[in-house]
Amino acid sequence: MGEQTGTWHYGLIARWWAEVNKPEAVELAYLRAAIGRFGEPALDLGCGTGRLLVPLLAEGFDVDGTDISPDMVQYARDAAALAGVHIEGRLAVQTFDGLDRPRRYATIFSIGSFAIGGSPERDAAALRRIHDHLIPGGAVLLSYEPPTEADHARMSDPARIYPSPWPKTGPRATLSDGDELELLSRAAGYDANLRCQGLEIRARLWRDGRLVREESGSLLNTYYLPEQLTAMLEGAGFGSVAVEGPYTGRAPEPADDTVVVTARRVS
Ligand SMILES: C[S@@+](CC[C@H](N)C(=O)[O-])C[C@H]1O[C@@H](n2cnc3c(N)ncnc32)[C@H](O)[C@@H]1O
Numbered sequence: 001m002g003e004q005t006g007t008w009h010y011g012l013i014a015r016w017w018a019e020v021n022k023p024e025a026v027e028l029a030y031l032r033a034a035i036g037r038f039g040e041p042a043l044d045l046g047c048g049t050g051r052l053l054v055p056l057l058a059e060g061f062d063v064d065g066t067d068i069s070p071d072m073v074q075y076a077r078d079a080a081a082l083a084g085v086h087i088e089g090r091l092a093v094q095t096f097d098g099l100d101r102p103r104r105y106a107t108i109f110s111i112g113s114f115a116i117g118g119s120p121e122r123d124a125a126a127l128r129r130i131h132d133h134l135i136p137g138g139a140v141l142l143s144y145e146p147p148t149e150a151d152h153a154r155m156s157d158p159a160r161i162y163p164s165p166w167p168k169t170g171p172r173a174t175l176s177d178g179d180e181l182e183l184l185s186r187a188a189g190y191d192a193n194l195r196c197q198g199l200e201i202r203a204r205l206w207r208d209g210r211l212v213r214e215e216s217g218s219l220l221n222t223y224y225l226p227e228q229l230t231a232m233l234e235g236a237g238f239g240s241v242a243v244e245g246p247y248t249g250r251a252p253e254p255a256d257d258t259v260v261v262t263a264r265r266v267s
Helices: 011-019 025-038 053-058 070-083 120-132 149-155 226-235
Strands: 042-045 063-067 091-093 105-111 134-144 172-174 180-191 196-207 210-222 238-244 259-265
Touching: 011 070, 011 180, 011 196, 011 210, 025 053, 025 105, 025 134, 042 053, 053 063, 053 070, 063 070, 070 091, 120 134, 120 226, 226 238, 226 259
Parallel strands: 042 063, 042 105, 063 091, 105 134
Antiparallel strands: 134 259, 172 180, 180 196, 196 210, 238 259
């Protein structure tokens, strides 16, 4: 799955996100502060399973969510129901470049989601849709995990053979019903000019030591250099573009594994 959409967040992989990936305190603190600074309502773009959206709603923030994957969005609904949070009318299954919501937002944030799919044209279109969904003065915050320059050099080495071999084992987690879910991933390719990485994944469901299901998926991830993303944001009409380190608002450092790019709608 994912060949058409450029993402793999369906089926067993959506379940992994729902059951294994928990919100981190630093992410929630950053988002609380950002929404406090830029205002409500807010939109979680690529909200996935509601990992961040549902806790923010539970705290009383006015936040909506969109995501390309109906499976991820269904998990967000389930998480909201479990938390006793009213989410009806707040969620939509939409692509970034097809963003079309009835409200306008003071804050739009995308945590680890923007630039999945592997199309600079669609990413530029998505930035225009985001711009149109902000009120004047509103802010967008895009976080991603860029490879280091050493990773980039390794991935673009012409001697490197793609796809990489599959690992024999991968990370495993025990699910709520006692089944185990294992993820194996490998690099499928790398476009050094676009800085776009292709990845493949196999999700294996184990029950009592037996493999009972296997699903596969693929994902394309473009790692824009901050200056490229800055130019794209300015091209979409944004101003006051700023590049930050991971979830604190401080200046970025070369060793950072996460970059957050923020920008304001000027008028
Ligand atoms: C890495 S997950 C992050 C989810 C969530 N932001 C979080 O932090 O838990 C990326 C999410 O982006 C969504 N996504 C990927 N490509 C998308 C696109 N083109 N339009 C909308 N959502 C997309 C996936 O379905 C997935 O839920």
